[in-house]
Amino acid sequence: MGAELSLDERNLLSVAYKNSVGARRQAWRAVNTLEQREASASKGAAILDLIRDYRHKVEAELNSKCHDVLDILTKELVPKAASSESKVFYLKMKGDYHRYLAEFASGESHGKCAQEAHDSYQLASETAIAELPPTHPIRLGLALNFSVFYYEVYASPEKACLLAKAAFDDAMQVMDSLDEDQYKDSAAIMQLLRDNLTLWTSDMQQSADGKAEQDGTAVEDF
Known part of the structure; x- marks a missing residue:
């Protein structure tokens, strides 16, 4: 690649990979659930071997696409990101794809992918907080995905809620200064943050009460 990508090129690249990887993530979750169900039902090694072979195939495709x-x-x-917006956007993408790898990795590989995701999200967050307004869609989308990382990968609902709530509250304080189009863009992502906060808070309360938790994330990607 030569110069920095234009806004349209950047968005096209992001959507193309997100669609390609997203389909495989859905396939992996489906086959992983099926594998667990068949294993508990003890329906025979032959069926389980077929399911595992397919899971390994999907994991290989995911691994290749993410890398x-x-x-x-x-x-x-x-390295070529010239603006704060571009830098945050690309660092967020790095965090996202390391997170996707961590979803199916195990052992030492899982820990490495999780750490890489965390470090990318953290650097993106530091840049966003310093250089982008709280209502900027990329900053809000980063907060959404970073909080999902804490909930899903690090299994830390408290940290996830703190991060999501801080982003929501910071944006809320300056929403009145936005024009109509900016308001709509920011409000849409803030609603996603609120949806996750509502579900995560409910899950934590149910866990504290000794009740079964729900499927913990309403919206996991932006």
């Missing part, structure tokens, strides 16, 4: 985009981000896009 493709991470290679582009690390070698080309992040």
